[in-house]
Amino acid sequence: MEKEMPTIFSAKRTSFVRTSVIREILKLTVENSDMLSFAGGLPNPDLLPKDILSSIMESVVRDHSNTALQYGDSSGYEALRMQIAEKLTDVSWVSLNSISITHGSQQGLDILGKMFMDSDTNVLLEDPVYLGALQAFSPYQPKFFSVPMETDGPNLYLLEEILTQNKIHIFYANPSYQNPSTYTWSLEKRKQIASLLDEKEVILFEDEAYRYLDFEGKLYPSVSSFRERRDLTFVLGSFSKILSPGFRLGWTVVPKVYRSLFTAVKQGNDLNSNQFSQVVVSKLLEFMDWNGHLRSIQTFYAEKKEILVSLLKEYIPEAKFSRPEGGMFLWVEYPKVSQKELMEGCLASGVAMVPGSEFSPANRSSSNFRMNFSFLGNDEMEEGVKRIAKVYRDINT
Amino acid sequence: MEKEMPTIFSAKRTSFVRTSVIREILKLTVENSDMLSFAGGLPNPDLLPKDILSSIMESVVRDHSNTALQYGDSSGYEALRMQIAEKLTDVSWVSLNSISITHGSQQGLDILGKMFMDSDTNVLLEDPVYLGALQAFSPYQPKFFSVPMETDGPNLYLLEEILTQNKIHIFYANPSYQNPSTYTWSLEKRKQIASLLDEKEVILFEDEAYRYLDFEGKLYPSVSSFRERRDLTFVLGSFSKILSPGFRLGWTVVPKVYRSLFTAVKQGNDLNSNQFSQVVVSKLLEFMDWNGHLRSIQTFYAEKKEILVSLLKEYIPEAKFSRPEGGMFLWVEYPKVSQKELMEGCLASGVAMVPGSEFSPANRSSSNFRMNFSFLGNDEMEEGVKRIAKVYRDINT
Numbered sequence: 001m002e003k004e005m006p007t008i009f010s011a012k013r014t015s016f017v018r019t020s021v022i023r024e025i026l027k028l029t030v031e032n033s034d035m036l037s038f039a040g041g042l043p044n045p046d047l048l049p050k051d052i053l054s055s056i057m058e059s060v061v062r063d064h065s066n067t068a069l070q071y072g073d074s075s076g077y078e079a080l081r082m083q084i085a086e087k088l089t090d091v092s093w094v095s096l097n098s099i100s101i102t103h104g105s106q107q108g109l110d111i112l113g114k115m116f117m118d119s120d121t122n123v124l125l126e127d128p129v130y131l132g133a134l135q136a137f138s139p140y141q142p143k144f145f146s147v148p149m150e151t152d153g154p155n156l157y158l159l160e161e162i163l164t165q166n167k168i169h170i171f172y173a174n175p176s177y178q179n180p181s182t183y184t185w186s187l188e189k190r191k192q193i194a195s196l197l198d199e200k201e202v203i204l205f206e207d208e209a210y211r212y213l214d215f216e217g218k219l220y221p222s223v224s225s226f227r228e229r230r231d232l233t234f235v236l237g238s239f240s241k242i243l244s245p246g247f248r249l250g251w252t253v254v255p256k257v258y259r260s261l262f263t264a265v266k267q268g269n270d271l272n273s274n275q276f277s278q279v280v281v282s283k284l285l286e287f288m289d290w291n292g293h294l295r296s297i298q299t300f301y302a303e304k305k306e307i308l309v310s311l312l313k314e315y316i317p318e319a320k321f322s323r324p325e326g327g328m329f330l331w332v333e334y335p336k337v338s339q340k341e342l343m344e345g346c347l348a349s350g351v352a353m354v355p356g357s358e359f360s361p362a363n364r365s366s367s368n369f370r371m372n373f374s375f376l377g378n379d380e381m382e383e384g385v386k387r388i389a390k391v392y393r394d395i396n397t
Numbered sequence: 398m399e400k401e402m403p404t405i406f407s408a409k410r411t412s413f414v415r416t417s418v419i420r421e422i423l424k425l426t427v428e429n430s431d432m433l434s435f436a437g438g439l440p441n442p443d444l445l446p447k448d449i450l451s452s453i454m455e456s457v458v459r460d461h462s463n464t465a466l467q468y469g470d471s472s473g474y475e476a477l478r479m480q481i482a483e484k485l486t487d488v489s490w491v492s493l494n495s496i497s498i499t500h501g502s503q504q505g506l507d508i509l510g511k512m513f514m515d516s517d518t519n520v521l522l523e524d525p526v527y528l529g530a531l532q533a534f535s536p537y538q539p540k541f542f543s544v545p546m547e548t549d550g551p552n553l554y555l556l557e558e559i560l561t562q563n564k565i566h567i568f569y570a571n572p573s574y575q576n577p578s579t580y581t582w583s584l585e586k587r588k589q590i591a592s593l594l595d596e597k598e599v600i601l602f603e604d605e606a607y608r609y610l611d612f613e614g615k616l617y618p619s620v621s622s623f624r625e626r627r628d629l630t631f632v633l634g635s636f637s638k639i640l641s642p643g644f645r646l647g648w649t650v651v652p653k654v655y656r657s658l659f660t661a662v663k664q665g666n667d668l669n670s671n672q673f674s675q676v677v678v679s680k681l682l683e684f685m686d687w688n689g690h691l692r693s694i695q696t697f698y699a700e701k702k703e704i705l706v707s708l709l710k711e712y713i714p715e716a717k718f719s720r721p722e723g724g725m726f727l728w729v730e731y732p733k734v735s736q737k738e739l740m741e742g743c744l745a746s747g748v749a750m751v752p753g754s755e756f757s758p759a760n761r762s763s764s765n766f767r768m769n770f771s772f773l774g775n776d777e778m779e780e781g782v783k784r785i786a787k788v789y790r791d792i793n794t
Contacts, residue, residue, distance in 0.1 A: 008654050008655065008658075009513070009566070009600070010512055010513055010655075010658065011511065011512060011513050011514055011515045011518065011537065012515050013511065013515075014511075014512055014658055014662075017658065017661045017662055017665065018661070018665070019657075019661045019664070020664060023471060023664065027470075040468075041468075042467060042468060043467075045462050045463055045466040045467055046462075048462075048466060050458055050459065050462065053458050054454075054455055054458045054459070057451075057454040057455070057458060058451055058454065058455070061447055061450050061451045061454060062447065062451070065442050065443075065445075065447065065643075066442055068643050069442040069445060069641040069642070069643035069644075070439060070440075070442055070641075070642055070643055071437075071438075071439060071637075071642045073424075074420060103500050103645075103667045103671070104667050104668055106665075106666070106667045106668045107666065107667045110665060110666045110667065114408065114410065114411075114536060115407055115408060115411055116406070116407055116408050117408055118408045118409050118410075121408065132665075132668065135661075135664055135665035136665045136666070138665070139511060139662070139665060140408065169406070203406070240468075244466040244467075244673075245466070245467055245468045245672070246462075246465050246466035246467055246671070246672040246673040247466075247671070247673055248500075248667070248669070248670070248671040248672065248673075257405050258405065258407075260416075261405075261407065261411055261414065264414045264415070264416045264532075265411075265414055265536070267416070267417060267420060267532055268414065268415070268503075268507060268529075268532035268533050268535070268536060269503070269504065269507045269533070269666070270500045270501050270503050270504045270507065270645070271501055271503045271529065272645075273645070274500070274643070274644070274645040274671045274674060275642070275643040275645065276641075276643040276644055276645075276673075276674060277671060277673060277674070
């Protein structure tokens with residue numbers, strides 16, 4: 001969707017600010033309670049154990065208010081940074097000091113954009129790409145390149161060609177259960193690309209927001225863990241998908257040479273992350289059954305995925321998609337219809353999906369839609385797929 | 398303090414990123430538990446009623462988790478925006494839609510910097526100025542101008558001269574109990590400056606983070622409330638000083654023409670503010686005795702201020718300061734010593750204050766120090782002032 005900003009006094013960079021059609025669709029679904037939405041990326045809030053959460057809240061207010069209700073360190077609450085370093089990263093050189101807590105991993109993307117991107121910075125993206133990254137980076141006006149994705153990661157031949165023909169400074173990638181495609185880089189491609197990025201001296205922003213959402217509990221090693229140039233690799237993580245987006249916390253693993261700059265930029269952005277949330281999340285990590293919790297999330301999403309797969313096979317057998325290994329989306333191709341027509345028909349029939357063109361770095365047209373399966377109830381999913389099927393048949397006959 | 402960043406690959410704007418000596422001093426005070434610190438701007442967390450907070454937390458987890466533990470609207474949680482519009486602004490044209498919730502008012506400053514500031518944008522600051530604003534704006538590389546402050550607001554003669562001789566696009570001001578000087582614009586100056594800004598078509602960023610900290614419960618009308626050009630005035634507010642910095646919430650009152658842009662920039666920055674905190678703060682505003690709470694904060698700070706005033710009169714009668722009407726600082730001049738020498742002597746003696754030069758837009762030297770009185774206990778304040786007195790005498794004899 002093209003941005004529609006009023007022509008008013010503002011900085012030049014604002015003409016590069018992108019709006020998100022996803023957020024517009026979310027608004028529509030809030031305004032129209034009959035709308036069935038496959039559009040969002042909303043985790044299910046019921047997966048968090050409420051009893052533990054309540055007792056932790058009580059103890060934080062009672063015993064930790066001097067920390068939790070105060071300003072804090074710009075790089076984050078130390079106990080939480082330590083837990084992330086120990087439990088939630090696989091980069092061998094990681095330490096307490098490498099972890100910077102951010103206001104969601106989205107803020108990590110903004111800080112990295114601010115730190116690295118000028119109009120002469122060449123930034124390579126996956127195609128399709130996570131829309132939030134485009135929103136974070138675009139105001140800094142870098143030059144974007146993109147590499148087409150295959151189901152097991154970037155096309156290696158094209159990747160090497162791009163890196164050889166251009167001085168690419170930064171590669172932003174989402175190797176595990178990518179949003180929107182859910183494509184996941186194979187172990188082999190992770191190693192090969194790590195080595196290629198070392199050779200070409202490319203900075204990697206590795207976005208691991210979906211890392212723990214494998215349906216079978218598998219855990220891929222990060223691309224960064226294979227890199228020798230540890231000064232050129234950042235890993236972004238998030239609590240939004242594994243605990244709750246309500247705490248609005250993520251983190252970035254920052255190489256040593258960039259730490260003071262990252263913290264100074266974070267200070268200018270917002271002084272420090274939410275202290276109350278940081279203390280609560282730290283206590284949750286300490287007291288809840290973490291592995292059991294992850295397993296229950298993974299099982300829940302695996303079951304929901306199977307339900308959407310079955311519904312699509314039953315009602316719209318023409319729909320094409322590869323079965324994801326994890327995440328919360330299907331990336332579905334609806335053949336022989338115009339994306340715009342299908343999109344408009346669906347919205348008119350009270351069902352929402354996100355058109356694939358939204359995720360194209362080059363505004364390329366696409367016949368794919370991103371469909372979320374984590375939010376709707378099973379009956380609602382069935383009704384939603386039926387509505388899409390009807391619109392699809394009406395257009396296609 | 399000059400920034401000391403490694404010379405590494407990064408965007409050009411990073412050479413304009415400023416670090417904060419305050420945060421460095423805060424680190425020293427954390428590392429050395431004997432250090433008595435007048436340096437921070439830390440509110441007292443004990444002023445928040447814990448029993449109400451606990452029961453609200455419990456009800457939010459039990460009854461509102463679908464909202465509080467989820468992603469939210471980029472402009473903020475609607476109930477809270479409504480409460481801010483009704484209770485916490487005095488601009489007549491304000492509505493639910495004018496309020497955007499931010500991650501502390503500091504994020505509002507960053508968003509406004511991103512929206513408005515290019516290298517050819519002329520930004521007028523108060524001298525001294527809130528350091529966080531310098532940190533937020535500097536990476537966008539605007540051209541800074543500054544106007545000297547008097548105890549009742551900017552020097553009007555100089556202000557008019559600056560606005561006449563230069564095309565000033567933006568004026569950033571902190572008219573109530575300014576950080577660091579605690580100077581407060583008089584009613585008369587508020588009106589005159591509002592009219593002058595209208596005439597010269599200057600955009601005002603009015604930072605009202607300290608608005609409710611008047612020692613006698615007085616409430617000055619905002620400068621913005623006197624402006625006719627409501628399309629050229631932004632008001633920033635914060636819950637950090639009146640509830641708790643731990644919830645990390647502030648807001649910006651945004652004129653209609655800039656709302657879609659503000660929200661789009663906010664989206665790119667962090668998608669949305671912390672939902673859990675927003676729901677909790679909204680419930681606090683609904684259920685606590687708000688006016689009684691404000692009055693108890695104001696009384697507490699008034700008493701602490703009197704104690705520091707008495708201590709300085711007793712132990713360092715040479716120290717000069719004007720008695721503030723509100724806020725959490727004294728702005729103290731120590732005559733006949735070099736600021737650097739006094740600062741270093743104090744740190745070596747285990748007592749910290751912030752040197753006034755930190756707040757100078759032009760790195761002008763200053764003989765003032767900012768002294769916070771809200772954080773230390775009364776005995777600690779006395780011991781701290783005694784230590785400063787000894788260092789001062791040692792230098793001065």
